[in-house]
Amino acid sequence: xxxxxxxxxxxxxxxxxxxxxxxxxxxxxxxxxxxxxxxxxxxxxxxxxxxxxxxxxxxxxxxxxxxxxxxxxxxxxxxxxxxxxxxxxxxxxxxxxxxxxxxxxxxxxxxxxxxxxxxxxxxxxxxxxxxxxxxxxxxxxxxxxxxxxxxxxxxxxxxxxxxxxxxxxxxxxxxxxxxxxxxxxxxxxxxxxxxxxxxxxxxxxxxxxxxxxxxxxxxxxxxxxxxxxxxxxxxxxxxxxxxxxxxxxxxxxxxxxxxxxxxxxxxxxxxxxxxxxxxxxxxxxxxxxxxxxxxxxxxxxxxxxxxxxxxxxxxxxxxxxxxxxxxxxxxxxxxxxxxxxxxxxxxxxxxxxxxxxxxxxxxxxxxxxxxxxxxxxxxxxxxxxxxxxxxxxxxxxxxxxxxxxxxxxxxxxxxxxxxx
Numbered sequence: 340x341x342x343x344x345x346x347x348x349x350x351x352x353x354x355x356x357x358x359x360x361x362x363x364x365x366x367x368x369x370x371x372x373x374x375x376x377x378x379x380x381x382x383x384x385x386x387x388x389x390x391x392x393x394x395x396x397x398x399x400x401x402x403x404x405x406x407x408x409x410x411x412x413x414x415x416x417x418x419x420x421x422x423x424x425x426x427x428x429x430x431x432x433x434x435x436x437x438x439x440x441x442x443x444x445x446x447x448x449x450x451x452x453x454x455x456x457x458x459x460x461x462x463x464x465x466x467x468x469x470x471x472x473x474x475x476x477x478x479x480x481x482x483x484x485x486x487x488x489x490x491x492x493x494x495x496x497x498x499x500x501x502x503x504x505x506x507x508x509x510x511x512x513x514x515x516x517x518x519x520x521x522x523x524x525x526x527x528x529x530x531x532x533x534x535x536x537x538x539x540x541x542x543x544x545x546x547x548x549x550x551x552x553x554x555x556x557x558x559x560x561x562x563x564x565x566x567x568x569x570x571x572x573x574x575x576x577x578x579x580x581x582x583x584x585x586x587x588x589x590x591x592x593x594x595x596x597x598x599x600x601x602x603x604x605x606x607x608x609x610x611x612x613x614x615x616x617x618x619x620x621x622x623x624x625x626x627x628x629x630x631x632x633x634x635x636x637x638x639x640x641x642x643x644x645x646x647x648x649x650x651x652x653x654x655x656x657x658x659x660x661x662x663x664x665x666x667x668x669x670x671x672x673x674x675x676x677x678x679x680x681x682x683x684x685x686x687x688x689x690x691x692x693x694x695x696x697x698x699x700x701x702x703x704x705x706x707x708x709x710x711x712x713x714x715x716x717x718x719x720x721x722x723x724x725x726x727x728x729x730x731x732x733x734x735x736x737x738x739x740x741x742x743x744x745x746x747x748x749x750x751x752x753x754x755x756x757x758x759x
């Protein structure tokens with residue numbers, strides 16, 4: 340049996356960039372398996388090899404504690420780092436959380452590949468969802484998120500479209516003081532899960548509660564971009580979209596700027612950085628959140644998210660047409676459609692993703708008015724109108740009082756349309 344096994348040994352050192360961790364934190368998953376006795380190490384190894392369709396490299400290691408019968412390290416060719424597996428009894432808190440009366444726990448621990456944590460995490464979930472075991476659900480410890488088996492099947496096993504980056508973290512919103520009107524409350528927005536991707540967690544402090552949904556939207560957008568783009572040093576402005584300019588501040592410098600009653604004055608367990616105004620003079624990015632609140636733009640997406648979103652937007656184009664017709668010139672909602680635009684007809688020319696505000700609709704197209712000043716495109720002037728069809732778009736969004744609703748929010752959009 341191997342001794343002194345350390346899961347962190349499988350984490351590669353990241354390059355020396357601001358806001359990246361020298362080591363990613365572990366990813367721990369707990370699969371609730373219904374009924375029967377816990378599986379043996381040998382039998383589990385066979386089931387994994389059957390799913391993989393090849394032999395696997397496995398060795399027994401010391402269990403993490405006395406309640407664990409066995410533990411093993413497994414190396415699978417298509418996974419970039421080794422995984423550690425063991426079985427645990429179904430503790431009372433797990434029974435209550437999963438609502439499973441009898442069964443056991445299959446535990447998995449590994450380090451995500453920091454260059455592509457989304458694919459790595461998706462493959463781990465696909466493994467748990469596909470091996471021949473009666474798995475009821477999976478608990479993702481870094482985020483506290485539960486994945487029922489049917490969600491694992493639909494999102495990670497059966498769907499060819501990769502999940503959104505947000506599956507890697509969870510964004511928490513805390514408002515204080517309790518009760519009263521939103522105008523009298525402050526919000527604290529923070530991520531949990533970026534550290535397992537090798538990045539520091541993101542926060543926003545001192546946010547007026549009336550723009551808390553915009554704050555969450557901006558934090559999630561920047562969190563996704565950190566997986567693809569290096570963040571700038573503290574105090575250096577960074578653009579997240581048209582007129583959406585923010586900067587970053589060390590958490591230890593930002594916390595003393597909190598006023599009485601604002602949430603967030605707590606001890607952090609890990610590293611985090613605070614999103615502030617573009618010049619660092621305000622604790623929160625007032626101008627960026629105000630522009631988002633007006634519904635005139637949205638946060639830019641990663642390259643892979645843009646490709647994924649373009650497919651979703653195209654598949655739900657008819658719903659968008661319906662929504663645009665229903666909303667019309669409603670003062671409480673705005674329809675925006677995104678179009679990749681280049682200065683030339685060259686297919687390889689760089690493209691800027693421009694947002695157009697819908698000002699008219701036809702049977703299968705919309706008339707869009709340029710909603711912002713382009714940063715790169717010189718061939719369009721402010722106020723330019725364009726007839727836009729399904730094949731032209733890369734995304735669309737409804738800016739509503741409950742926050743932005745996109746192609747993946749079909750049920751929420753249908754409910755919103757009924758309400759207006």
